[in-house]
Amino acid sequence: MSEPERIVSATRDIAAPAAEIFELIADPARQPSWDGNDNLHEAAAGQRVHAVGDVFVMTLTRGGVRENHVVEFTEQRRIAWRPSEPGQAQPGHLWRWELEPLDAATTRVTHTYDWSRLTDEQRIPKARSTTADKLQASLDRLAALLNRPGGG
Numbered sequence: 626m627s628e629p630e631r632i633v634s635a636t637r638d639i640a641a642p643a644a645e646i647f648e649l650i651a652d653p654a655r656q657p658s659w660d661g662n663d664n665l666h667e668a669a670a671g672q673r674v675h676a677v678g679d680v681f682v683m684t685l686t687r688g689g690v691r692e693n694h695v696v697e698f699t700e701q702r703r704i705a706w707r708p709s710e711p712g713q714a715q716p717g718h719l720w721r722w723e724l725e726p727l728d729a730a731t732t733r734v735t736h737t738y739d740w741s742r743l744t745d746e747q748r749i750p751k752a753r754s755t756t757a758d759k760l761q762a763s764l765d766r767l768a769a770l771l772n773r774p775g776g777g
Contacts, residue, residue, distance in 0.1 A: 661762025
């Protein structure tokens with residue numbers, strides 16, 4: 626069996642302005658509503674990301690807690706973070722979102738999971754199970770939230 630790709634991504638054009646989409650991504654309290662991995666349980670309000678170096682805390686569906694260290698940030702365009710257990714070194718995987726406005730009402734969104742630097746052998750099975758289909762599910766859920774009557 627061949628080794629799976631260690632960088633997976635999915636892209637979708639979403640009928641919403643980049644600013645609206647970015648708010649759903651940059652506000653951790655909103656993330657469980659669109660998570661296609663069904664891995665995110667909740668995050669406290671008031672953790673909206675504003676810059677590289679910000680850290681937000683998320684509780685997972687199985688009860689674990691992750692500190693997410695923001696390593697890339699451009700308002701309304703790009704955000705990426707590296708999760709770790711509280712107070713522990715980052716094991717080396719990264720979640721990235723890139724937004725490209727196509728016009729005033731449509732945005733191309735690319736979601737990437739990069740585990741090419743993952744060092745924790747115990748996390749590799751979970752990393753392998755994070756496929757482009759799961760990333761696409763997050764994009765589809767985002768689109769559904771934004772296309773509801775009344776907006777996002």
